[in-house]
Amino acid sequence: MDSILNRLRYSFEETGRVAAFAGRFFSEAFRRPFEWRELFRQCYLIGYQSLFLVAATGFIMGLVLTLQLRPTMIEFGAVANMPNMVSISFIREIGPMVTVLICAGKIGSGIGAELGSMRVTEQIDAMEVSGTNPFHFLVVTRIWACILMLPFLVIAADTVGLMGSFLVESTKGSVSMILYFDKAFSALSIGDVVPATIKSFFFGLVIGVVGCYKGYNSEKGTAGVGKAANTAVVLASLLLFLVDLLAVLIADIYYTI
Amino acid sequence: MKNSETIKSGLQPLIEIKGVKKKFGENEVLKGFDLQLFPKENVVILGKSGSGKTVLIKCLVGLVEPDEGAVHVLGQSIPDLNQHELDKIRKEVGFLFQGSALYDSMTLRENLQFPLRRHPERIKGENEEQAIRQILQSVGLEHAINLMPAELSGGMKRRAALARTLILRPQIILYDEPTTGLDPITANEIIGLMLKVQEQYDTASLIITHDMDFARVISNRIVILQDGINYTEGTYLELSKSQDPKVKAFFKDVQSRNQYG
Numbered sequence: 001m002d003s004i005l006n007r008l009r010y011s012f013e014e015t016g017r018v019a020a021f022a023g024r025f026f027s028e029a030f031r032r033p034f035e036w037r038e039l040f041r042q043c044y045l046i047g048y049q050s051l052f053l054v055a056a057t058g059f060i061m062g063l064v065l066t067l068q069l070r071p072t073m074i075e076f077g078a079v080a081n082m083p084n085m086v087s088i089s090f091i092r093e094i095g096p097m098v099t100v101l102i103c104a105g106k107i108g109s110g111i112g113a114e115l116g117s118m119r120v121t122e123q124i125d126a127m128e129v130s131g132t133n134p135f136h137f138l139v140v141t142r143i144w145a146c147i148l149m150l151p152f153l154v155i156a157a158d159t160v161g162l163m164g165s166f167l168v169e170s171t172k173g174s175v176s177m178i179l180y181f182d183k184a185f186s187a188l189s190i191g192d193v194v195p196a197t198i199k200s201f202f203f204g205l206v207i208g209v210v211g212c213y214k215g216y217n218s219e220k221g222t223a224g225v226g227k228a229a230n231t232a233v234v235l236a237s238l239l240l241f242l243v244d245l246l247a248v249l250i251a252d253i254y255y256t257i
Numbered sequence: 258m259k260n261s262e263t264i265k266s267g268l269q270p271l272i273e274i275k276g277v278k279k280k281f282g283e284n285e286v287l288k289g290f291d292l293q294l295f296p297k298e299n300v301v302i303l304g305k306s307g308s309g310k311t312v313l314i315k316c317l318v319g320l321v322e323p324d325e326g327a328v329h330v331l332g333q334s335i336p337d338l339n340q341h342e343l344d345k346i347r348k349e350v351g352f353l354f355q356g357s358a359l360y361d362s363m364t365l366r367e368n369l370q371f372p373l374r375r376h377p378e379r380i381k382g383e384n385e386e387q388a389i390r391q392i393l394q395s396v397g398l399e400h401a402i403n404l405m406p407a408e409l410s411g412g413m414k415r416r417a418a419l420a421r422t423l424i425l426r427p428q429i430i431l432y433d434e435p436t437t438g439l440d441p442i443t444a445n446e447i448i449g450l451m452l453k454v455q456e457q458y459d460t461a462s463l464i465i466t467h468d469m470d471f472a473r474v475i476s477n478r479i480v481i482l483q484d485g486i487n488y489t490e491g492t493y494l495e496l497s498k499s500q501d502p503k504v505k506a507f508f509k510d511v512q513s514r515n516q517y518g
């Protein structure tokens with residue numbers, strides 16, 4: 001009982017500290033001199049590291065989703081609407097979620113481990129004494145890079161996912177590529193695309209903030225680095241689902257109006 | 258070897274630490290530590306591992322904030338400075354970190370460029386590339402300028418870190434265990450470089466080490482950090498004659514070597 005209360009208290013305190021860390025990011029996010037070079041380097045690394053994984057997972061999700069839905073859709077005589085169905089579910093939810101979970105694992109743990117080892121080996125202290133604000137140089141650039149790159153990765157997952165779905169439809173059924181994508185895109189409205197994109201920016205924010213927070217405040221010793229990477233993934237995944245829930249609730253209000 | 262008293266007389270200290278206390282949670286690390294460092298002086302700090310030596314020198318550059326006590330560097334009270342004033346002092350105080358702390362993701366050249374980004378005036382009139390090459394030459398690493406830290410040996414890393422510390426031409430250098438983890442020959446190379454730097458740039462240094470031979474060669478004065486305070490201080494000769502068991506413990510290695518080997 002006591003330990004549950006303690007853990008609950010720790011979770012609240014930790015949430016507060018992450019929020020404070022995010023607050024510091026916002027207060028320094030636009031401060032000059034901006035570290036453009038480091039930002040571009042991080043964007044490249046983040047995009048490049050995850051693109052293949054995100055695309056592969058998206059493709060498989062597209063295949064699987066279509067294969068699974070097919071018998072039911074045939075039963076209801078609605079298989080012609082498969083492209084509409086797949087594109088809406090991909091754009092609204094599956095694409096973002098696949099991307100985000102892969103990125104929490106890949107990017108979140110990568111940033112956590114990198115900053116953690118920089119903390120432990122005193123590289124962050126070394127930056128500080130040489131006149132560069134390490135929060136500005138390391139943390140602000142990484143969080144910005146996550147915010148900027150996540151929507152691109154989501155778009156990649158969506159696109160490749162639709163291709164996976166088309167592959168199934170064109171072999172099992174006999175739909176042409178033009179017809180499939182025409183139907184898929186015409187099913188989408190602004191109300192599907194905009195919330196999903198906004199949501200992706202926030203997902204990027206969460207992954208960046210949590211990875212940086214865990215790494216930047218890593219405990220001493222090599223064990224601290226592993227712990228930073230690991231807890232970054234766990235906490236980021238949890239927060240991402242919460243953000244998703246929140247986003248869906250808000251979007252739902254928007255749809256009903 | 259210069260006598261410590263003649264150095265002290267009539268000079269303003271570069272560093273003055275008075276009654277510094279620091280604790281982390283329940284762990285009281287420093288319990289009222291005092292120390293002065295005078296121009297051109299080399300002071301060695303001895304202490305068991307975990308006794309707070311690193312914490313102490315981090316207080317001098319504002320990386321650790323003391324709970325109590327006064328820390329003055331070049332006449333300025335470090336805990337009271339704003340960021341801008343602190344950066345001004347920091348370029349006068351070089352810090353050689355224990356594990357070298359080279360930036361993993363940057364080449365040796367970029368590592369040396371990094372401090373110059375904010376303080377380009379420190380090499381006024383010189384071409385940046387030339388300044389970097391010159392400093393690398395003086396530590397014997399000119400050939401490694403495009404290598405990543407992971408490609409350097411332990412000794413090369415330490416020399417590279419020394420070059421990065423020296424590039425801003427500091428007046429004071431803080432060395433955190435500069436020879437720990439190196440083989441004796443490489444350690445001697447580093448010591449040789451430190452002595453050369455001292456002569457060339459007239460720097461004063463605080464040196465943390467466990468190596469008594471090194472302490473004998475380089476120190477004007479030795480300070481023993483024990484139980485969180487400046488337990489005792491004096492020249493190598495003075496301390497080596499001490500009858501205090503806590504002081505003798507540090508000289509035990511040397512004595513046994515002299516006796517048996």
Ligand SMILES: Nc1ncnc2c1ncn2[C@@H]1O[C@H](COP(=O)(O)OP(=O)(O)O)[C@@H](O)[C@H]1O
Pocket residue numbers: 281284286304305306307308309310311312313
């Ligand atoms: N940032 C920190 N948070 C908590 N404890 C710390 C921190 N830095 C140092 N300590 C503790 O202070 C003590 C002294 O550390 P340190 O100065 O690194 O010792 P050393 O004399 O070996 O350099 C150790 O017990 C260490 O665990």
Ligand SMILES: [Mg+2]
Pocket residue numbers: 310311312355433
């Ligand atoms: Mg230490």
